[in-house]
Amino acid sequence: MKDAAEELRETVSRPFDQARAMPPSVYTSEDFLALETSSIFANEWFCVGRADALANSGDYVTLDLANQPIIVLRDQEGALKAMSNVCRHRMSTLLEGRGNTRSIVCPYHAWTYNLDGSLRGAPAMDQNAGFCKSDYRLPDIRCEEWLGWVFVTLNPDVPPVARQLSKVEELVNDYNMANYSETFFETHIWNTNWKVLAENFMESYHLPVCHAGTIGGLSKLNEMICPPGEDAFNYHTILKDETLKIEMAHPSNKRMEGERRRTTFLLAIYPSLLITLTPGYFWYLSLHPQGVGQVRIGFGGGMSNDYANDPDAQDKFRQLKALLDEVNVEDKGCTEKVYRGLCSQAAAPGHLSHLERPNYDFAQYINARLQAAAKQQVQT
Numbered sequence: 001m002k003d004a005a006e007e008l009r010e011t012v013s014r015p016f017d018q019a020r021a022m023p024p025s026v027y028t029s030e031d032f033l034a035l036e037t038s039s040i041f042a043n044e045w046f047c048v049g050r051a052d053a054l055a056n057s058g059d060y061v062t063l064d065l066a067n068q069p070i071i072v073l074r075d076q077e078g079a080l081k082a083m084s085n086v087c088r089h090r091m092s093t094l095l096e097g098r099g100n101t102r103s104i105v106c107p108y109h110a111w112t113y114n115l116d117g118s119l120r121g122a123p124a125m126d127q128n129a130g131f132c133k134s135d136y137r138l139p140d141i142r143c144e145e146w147l148g149w150v151f152v153t154l155n156p157d158v159p160p161v162a163r164q165l166s167k168v169e170e171l172v173n174d175y176n177m178a179n180y181s182e183t184f185f186e187t188h189i190w191n192t193n194w195k196v197l198a199e200n201f202m203e204s205y206h207l208p209v210c211h212a213g214t215i216g217g218l219s220k221l222n223e224m225i226c227p228p229g230e231d232a233f234n235y236h237t238i239l240k241d242e243t244l245k246i247e248m249a250h251p252s253n254k255r256m257e258g259e260r261r262r263t264t265f266l267l268a269i270y271p272s273l274l275i276t277l278t279p280g281y282f283w284y285l286s287l288h289p290q291g292v293g294q295v296r297i298g299f300g301g302g303m304s305n306d307y308a309n310d311p312d313a314q315d316k317f318r319q320l321k322a323l324l325d326e327v328n329v330e331d332k333g334c335t336e337k338v339y340r341g342l343c344s345q346a347a348a349p350g351h352l353s354h355l356e357r358p359n360y361d362f363a364q365y366i367n368a369r370l371q372a373a374a375k376q377q378v379q380t
Contacts, residue, residue, distance in 0.1 A: 004032035005370055011349070012360075012367045016228075019360045021349035024342045026366075027193040033292050039373035040271050040366070042066035045144075045151040045161050047273040047286045049300055050182040052148065054080065058100045058115060062093075063152075065288070069093045070141055070152060071104070075115040082143035082152045083117045088136045098185075104138070113138055147177040149273070164232045165269065171235070172265055172277060174255045180282050181308075184321060185300040190332050192339035194272060194287045194295040195362075200335050201266065201274040201285060202358035204238060210334045214326050221355060229361030233269045236358055240264055240278065246316045249279035250306035268358060270365050280304050281317060283324060293339060299328070 002010070004025035011022055026032055046065050054061065060073035062085055069085035071094065085094050092108040095101065103120060104113040111122045117138035125131045142153045146161040147169065162169070190197065200206065204224050208216045226236040240247045240262050249261035256279055267275040272287035283301030290296045301324070307313035341347055352360055 004029040005035060005367075005374075008363065008367050009371070012364050016352075016357065016360050019352040019356075021352060021359070022195070022363050022366075023349055024347040027195060027339065027342045028292055030292055033289060035370055035373075036289065036366070037066050040369050041288065042068075043153075043155045043158065043369070043373070044271050045153045045158060045164065046271075046288070047269070047284075047298075048072050048082075048150040048152055049185060049286065049298060050148055050180075050302070051080065051145050051150050053098075053182050053185060053300070054150065056100065058102055060095055060101060061098045062095050063288075065152060066154060068154060071095055071138075072143060072150060072152060073115060080143055080145055080150060081116070082141040083138040084141065086138075087111055088119070088138065089122065111136075148180060149177075167230050168233055168267065168269065172267070174260060175265070175277055175279060176255065176304075177277065177282075179305045180302055181305055182300050182302040183317065184302070185298065188297040188299060188328075189290060190295050190297060190336060191293060192295060192335040193292055193342070194289040195366075196335045196338050196342070197285070197295050197297070197331070198268065198272055198274060198287055199359045199362060200331055200338075202234060202236070202268045202362060203353075203356045204236065204266065205353050205355040206334065211327060211330050214323060214330060224355060226355055226357040229268075229358060229365075231365070233267060234358040234361040235265055235267045236355075238264045238266070244316065244320065246280035246303065246307060246313055246320065247278045250304065250310065253279065253304075253306050268362065270362070271369075280307055280313075281320065293343075 004023065007023040008026050011020055014020065048061060048063060054072065054074045057074050057076050057078060060071055063070050070082055071085045072080065072082045075081045087094055087106040087108065089106065089109055089111045092106055094104050094106055103115065112120045114120050117140065119133050119136040122133065142156065144151050144161045146165060151161045205221070208221070223239045224236055239259060242248060247264065249256045261279055265277045267277060269275065274285040276283050281301065281303045286298035288296045303313060303317055
């Protein structure tokens with residue numbers, strides 16, 4: 001009997017004009033999730049969110065990446081820094097969620113660390129002759145900023161983010177992603193596999209039906225362009241009309257011309273950063289598996305700074321956020337239904353539409369990463 005990795009390898013061997021969806025086992029197998037965790041999430045760059053959300057010294061956010069607790073913060077020198085979120089004493093986790101702090105205090109025995117990770121103090125340790133404060137420091141974790149996005153990785157050898165995503169930067173250079181400011185961030189847990197939600201974002205084929213109550217009527221399948229993906233990302237584009245003006249380039253924006261001024265990019269940066277980028281606003285999902293049947297979602301968004309002085313823009317964006325919340329309710333329902341179907345004995349992968357080209361490329365990416373990890377393991 002074939003395992004999930006073998007079934008996936010067989011699926012991706014087909015050319016795109018004969019492509020099928022990934023096999024159900026890829027979404028439901030605990031063993032396959034373990035492979036994804038070790039081969040993908042423990043090795044790739046993972047997006048934490050936006051740098052402007054960590055604007056001040058002491059601003060921090062915590063996350064678990066491939067089962068490793070991590071703190072990302074703005075240190076006293078104003079630099080972004082990532083480090084282990086595990087105390088060097090009795091190994092409690094330290095900070096939770098998001099916030100601002102002057103120091104990192106362990107909630108178990110009050111060992112206290114500076115924002116650079118060095119140990120500031122440890123009560124009642126003066127009678128241990130072997131204890132030396134300078135021996136204790138929270139281990140650093142690689143952290144980089146790219147176009148306003150913050151990434152971390154557990155892999156010391158992975159190429160820099162900017163090098164991996166240079167083609168993304170070329171593709172949307174005139175959007176100037178660094179010139180967008182985040183105005184909201186939320187976390188959610190949905191009862192579906194992380195790849196189901198990722199694939200849902202990657203294709204707009206579902207919009208007219210799944211989103212019939214919100215944005216479906218505005219979706220024109222014949223205007224969606226789904227080119228072949230790249231090694232590190234895939235994308236598709238949608239042309240928007242002027243129903244919502246903040247989707248358009250601001251009149252003061254002289255960088256963009258012609259149809260670019262109304263073009264929305266849906267960028268899927270592997271493994272799990274999903275960005276809807278319009279000339280006026282953006283929103284994004286950053287996904288991490290929480291078991292085979294649950295996904296942890298970081299959901300954020302904001303506006304281009306071109307609209308900063310527009311008196312109506314903030315109100316329009318609040319209306320947009322309310323609409324996005326309704327869209328998320330619809331997506332949650334659809335993706336959770338897909339996962340329930342995947343768990344059925346009757347589940348079998350069907351052929352893909354030309355509008356699902358990004359899904360095909362995503363499957364190729366996952367297979368390539370798993371095969372590369374397996375090859376490396378054999379060599380070592």
